[in-house]
Amino acid sequence: MQMRKIPVTVVTGFLGSGKTTLMRHILQNAKGLRIAVIVNEFGELGIDGEILKGCNVGCEDESVTDRPNLYELSNGCLCCTVQEEFYPVMEQLVERRDQIDHVLIETSGLALPKPLVQAFNWPTIKNAFTVDAVVTVVDGPAAASGQFAANPQAVDAQRRADPNLDHESPLHELFEDQLASADLVILNKTDLIDETQQRAVETLIRGEIPAGVKIVPAQ
Numbered sequence: 001m002q003m004r005k006i007p008v009t010v011v012t013g014f015l016g017s018g019k020t021t022l023m024r025h026i027l028q029n030a031k032g033l034r035i036a037v038i039v040n041e042f043g044e045l046g047i048d049g050e051i052l053k054g055c056n057v058g059c060e061d062e063s064v065t066d067r068p069n070l071y072e073l074s075n076g077c078l079c080c081t082v083q084e085e086f087y088p089v090m091e092q093l094v095e096r097r098d099q100i101d102h103v104l105i106e107t108s109g110l111a112l113p114k115p116l117v118q119a120f121n122w123p124t125i126k127n128a129f130t131v132d133a134v135v136t137v138v139d140g141p142a143a144a145s146g147q148f149a150a151n152p153q154a155v156d157a158q159r160r161a162d163p164n165l166d167h168e169s170p171l172h173e174l175f176e177d178q179l180a181s182a183d184l185v186i187l188n189k190t191d192l193i194d195e196t197q198q199r200a201v202e203t204l205i206r207g208e209i210p211a212g213v214k215i216v217p218a219q
Contacts, residue, residue: 005130006093008103008120012113012178013137014171016150018188018218022137023106033101036093086119094128103129112174113181136182138205140189144197148175179208184216191219 013019027035093100107113113134120131142150148171179185185205190198202215209215 003097003128006097006100006103006128007132008105008129009132010105010107010113010116010134011137012107012134012181013186014139014142014149014175014178015154016142017137017139018186019106019137022135022186023104026104034099036096036100036103038089038103038105086116087122087125090122090125090129094124097128112177114177117181133183134181135184135186136178137186137188138179138201140187140198140201141192143175143201143204144193148172176208179205180210182209182213184214185209186216186218188218190217 011019011022023037023039027037093103105116107116113136117131117134120126120129139148139150142148152171187198187201187205193201198217205215
């Protein structure tokens, strides 16, 4: 009997766009779903020690540094810190697939979603997981101003600090790549722009996303 494939949702968007808030909202409204969360650092998700049950899920020995750490969250979800060790993480999750209903991945603000989605074609991963959606979070005021990121200087610092980045695309090109991969766009911070600006940003987004992709305004 073939086991069901576990759906994976990828959340992408620039630093400050609201990815973290969206991730927290999903976890707080999981309604019993056991969600495995993959983030670069706990700080990005705003997870503190209080909502961790403890380091008792796959990370008993902290001296072992060649594997990512999995933590069990207080709501029964799993959280994993990961830098570039994507395959080891997914292999660990394959082993725990009977404990997982859904996987949620938050990319770094500079990650291109397409290579990540393509990584799910790797045979051992493909048999266990399927990408159900890429959700791109857009910072409304930043897009309206033509900066695309709320703090371009912080994004540039993030780029310089990451030795794994092999692309130096201008922000607008990264923005276009994030939109081109989207199955759903969250247009965030609409309370900080007026109707004319919102329509202009929606027109900008519509020109970059596949036909039929929904734009959801959010605050």
